[in-house]
Amino acid sequence: MASIVAPAQDSAYQVESLIAQDIDAYLDAHQHKTLLRFITCGSVDDGKSTLIGRLLYDSKMIFEDQLAALEADSKRVGTQGQDIDFALLVDGLAAEREQGITIDVAYRFFGTEKRKFIVADTPGHEQYTRNMVTGASTADLAVILIDARKGVLTQTRRHTYLAHLIGIRHLVLAVNKMDLIDYDQARYDAIVADYATFARSIGIESHTAMPISGFKGDNIASRSEHTPWYDGPTLMEHLETVELDQTADQSRPFRMPVQWVNRPNLDFRGFSGLVSTGTVSVGDPVRVLPSGKISHVGRIVTPGGDLDTAITGQSVTLTLADEIDCSRGDVIAAADNPPQAADQFETTLVWMAEDAMVPGRSYWLKLAIQTVSATVQAPKYQVNVNTMEQLAAKTLELNGIGVATLATDRPIVFEPYAQNRALGGYILIDKITNATVAAGMLHFALRRAQNVHWQATDIGRAHHAALKNQRPATLWLTGLSGAGKSTIANLVEKKLARMNRHTFLLDGDNVRHGLNKDLGFTEADRIENIRRVGEVARLMTDAGLIVITAFISPFRAEREIVRAMMAPGEFVEVHIDTPLADAEARDVKGLYAKARAGELKNFTGIDSPYEPPLDPEIRIDTTVTTAEQAADAIVARLIP
Incomplete structure (x- = not known):
């Protein structure tokens, strides 16, 4: 009996061993498959989500319960017969299903025997172009879909330009919904020719075009009998064989x-x-x-x-x-071929915020793992994605693309984006809201960033301060127009002068007669106004002076820029806190009346915001404190 049982046990063991070996071999092969990241993009309702759903379905990446739910959802939304609405696999947000559009960037994973894939379904609506940029930032390939009935549209051009700008080398022109034009070759050829003309105009040297139907499956995973005139690869074949950027x-x-x-x-x-x-x-x-x-x-x-x-x-x-x-x-x-380090650059920006870019405003810049403070100057030009014209612009609106000069507060390690995405691509973050407002690509460092150096001097700020027998400081008085800043600042300087302190008073109105007479009152000009005054105040503290400033300085971010210019402890923010109604009641210059009448634009408190300090060193409540008392409190804080 034993002689009969033993072989059976051995056979079972051998089978299990072979199965285990097969599983290990499969897992090892799967683990070492190459990974292709790609995006689908194009205009609204070009069929991006449907195409991805079809790819998931054809690659057998849908579980039975998902397929059952998909069939039920397809019937519920009105798909007739045996057809499945593959877009429902991807359009996960309720708002997307209700509107029939993609809002967010939906990422899906699938694989074949040859390769693994991560695909991003990016929005087609112009309002969500910023989401498309997010999806494209890590992609190796872009599938640009075109509805065969509509041809090349504005959003097609925009997404193509962005994909090219972001550095995606592999572009697939997928002329979708061929089933709705009866697989008309002449119409297909006309669309391909139109697109090729545009692609060449923006420097795209090559792309792969193919006629498909995401809904019917034509030329997706298998060749279609409806397009005998097409002899190129199917979409899946191309995705499985295209060269990956990692190799380069x-x-x-x-x-x-x-x-x-x-x-x-x-x-x-x-x-x-x-x-x-x-x-x-x-x-x-x-x-x-x-x-x-x-x-x-x-x-x-x-x-x-x-x-x-x-x-x-x-x-x-x-x-x-x-x-x-x-x-x-x-x-x-x-060691023998390092990247550069610089603090001024030419850059291309894609603006992604609802509020327009403010030239001169300070943002956080994140590049790779580096985070620094950065400012962007007014654009050199803005790009019209339809005509590729370079248009004059003072700012960038939502989805605007432009070339500008960018400066960081200290050198960062970088390489041109065309050479290295990781060290050439960055985002800008609003310092107040922490919202991402722009994505950018660095072109090159400006020569002045490397050629301009700080000249060391033998007599420094410590010597200047010792001669004056005082500690330098900048008293920064901020508040609404009419709050009493100039009056209090004048009293402070008088009191310090009686104490034999060396001071200088910078008043908001006075500097606009000379240093800043070229600036208006737009948000960008206000920011530049404060930047210049901050630089002057810093030089004066280097000279050992106590600087007193009286400026509305309405934006927190710009006041923080000035604070960062100073040595630790030298910037004293003084909030002259006066209710708007009280400031307007004083209105000794008649400015509020003009602003209310529409004669004075961008007036703080009326049609331009004031951002009060969150944690000032000194707060003066003018509803309970006289100007004389306020000056005494400030001097006592400065000189105990």
Whole structure:
């Protein structure tokens, strides 16, 4: 009996072993498949969501319960017969299903035997172009859909231009809904020719065109019998075989932004990040930027064990042979071919906020792991995506695209976006709301950013202050027009003069007669007004003076810029807090009356906002405090 049972057990074991080997082989093969990130974009109702749903369906990435729910939803929304509305697989937001449009960026994962995919279904409506930019920022390929009945539209051009601008090298022109024009080759050829003319005009050298029907499945996963005149690849074939950008990235110089300094104990200090381009091996010389210090790679550490070499796209921890300064936001690069560091650039901006860009306003700039303060000047020009004209512009509105000069408060490590997305692409964030307001691509550093250096002098601010026997400071009085800033500032200076203090008073009205006489009262001009006064105040504190300023200075962000210019503790913000009704009742200059009558535009408190300080060093409530008392309180705070 034993002689009969044993072979059966052995056979079962062998079968299980073979199954386990097959599973391991499958998982290993799946793990090492290449990954293609792509987006679908185009105008509203060109069939982007339907196409992605069809790709998921044809690649067998839909579970039975999902398919049952999809069939039920298709019937509920009115799809007739056996046809399925594949767009419902992707349009997850209730608002999208109700309106029949895509609002958010929907990401979906699917795979075939040859490759893994992450696809982003981006919005077609012009209002949500900013969402399309978000989806395109990490894509290797873009599928530009065109409704065969409508041809090339404005949004088609806009999305093509943005995809090209963002650096997507592989473009697929998918002429969709061919079933609705009876697979007319002449109509297809005309659309392709029209698109090709536009593509060449913006510098696109090549693209792949194909006739498809996302709804019917023509030329998606299999060739269609309805288009015998088309001899190109199906969409799936093209997606599976197109060359990936990672291959080109590996041939570029090594770059790794440091995301985290890994210090689990005193015996280990590593620098963790994602290799954005190139390869690095143990022993390679590397340079840490922006400091420029050079060392060698000691180890390449990963959760799965040490590596001899790391390649593009891998997350690793590097240890260095020398104890050199390296922090989050720094970049470890090839020692003999490092990126640049600069603080002024030419850039292309895609404005993504409802409120227009304010030239000169300070925003947070995030590039790779670096976060700095940045300002953008008025655009050199704005691009008309329909005609590619370069139009004069003073600002950028929602979805506007323009070229401008950008300056950061300190040098950042970068490379032109055309060479390196990770070190050339950035976002701007509003400092007050924390909302992302723009996406940008750096072109090159401006020469003056590298050629202009601070000239050191032997006599410094400490010597100037010692001669005057006082501590420099900037008293920044802010409040509404008519709050009493100038009156209180004048009293403060008189009291300090009686104490033999060296002062200078900068009044808002006075500086507009000279230094700032070229500025108006638009939001951008107000910002520039405060920037200039801040620079003058900083120079005066360097001279050892106590500077007293009286400016409405309505925006918190600009007051914070001036604070950042000063040495710690030298900026004293004084909020002259007067209710609007009280300030308007005084109206000694008649300005409120003119603003109410519409004769004075952009007047603070009427048709332009005032942002009161959130945590000023001194707050003066003028409803209970006289000007004399206010001046005494300010002097006591300054000189205890």
